[in-house]
Amino acid sequence: MRTIALYRALLPAVLSRRVIRSFGSMKVPDHPTWEPIDENKLPPPQSFDAKMVDHLERLALVDFGNQESIDRLSKAVRFADQLLLVDTTGVEPMTSVLEERALYIRQDNVCEGDSRDVLLKVAEKVVEEYYVAPPGNIPLSAKIRSSEEKEE
Numbered sequence: 001m002r003t004i005a006l007y008r009a010l011l012p013a014v015l016s017r018r019v020i021r022s023f024g025s026m027k028v029p030d031h032p033t034w035e036p037i038d039e040n041k042l043p044p045p046q047s048f049d050a051k052m053v054d055h056l057e058r059l060a061l062v063d064f065g066n067q068e069s070i071d072r073l074s075k076a077v078r079f080a081d082q083l084l085l086v087d088t089t090g091v092e093p094m095t096s097v098l099e100e101r102a103l104y105i106r107q108d109n110v111c112e113g114d115s116r117d118v119l120l121k122v123a124e125k126v127v128e129e130y131y132v133a134p135p136g137n138i139p140l141s142a143k144i145r146s147s148e149e150k151e152e
Contacts, residue, residue, distance in 0.1 A: 037082050037085060038085075041085055042078070042081050042082065042084075042085070043081055043084075045074065045077075045078060046074060046077045046078075046081075048064075048070055048073065048074065053070065056073070116129075
């Protein structure tokens, strides 16, 4: 019984090493290589007024209706600000995360066609023979009305 438990405990580590070895020479370091960010080098934290929040809600179709959501947005922007400090000199752009594998592009051939009417029948909402995407978690019409009321 102890042998089976030990085997089950060690199996993930052994498999992960085999998977890493199967990729050959990985460029992923064995240990973290980052350094702490100097807060003084970052731009000042972004503040979001009501007009900016309303604009972002309409663009992203996400509701920032409470302070917790706005704080989360501020943290995300602060994290993105840290990316400005990353030194990328000498780093070549990647075309794929699978650097050492050839990526084969298949021919773009139409297999089935002329099924527009069938597909439009299953759509929840169609306008002028186009799908209408769901608006996310914000009823957009109500949001637009509240924006218009604010402007008046």
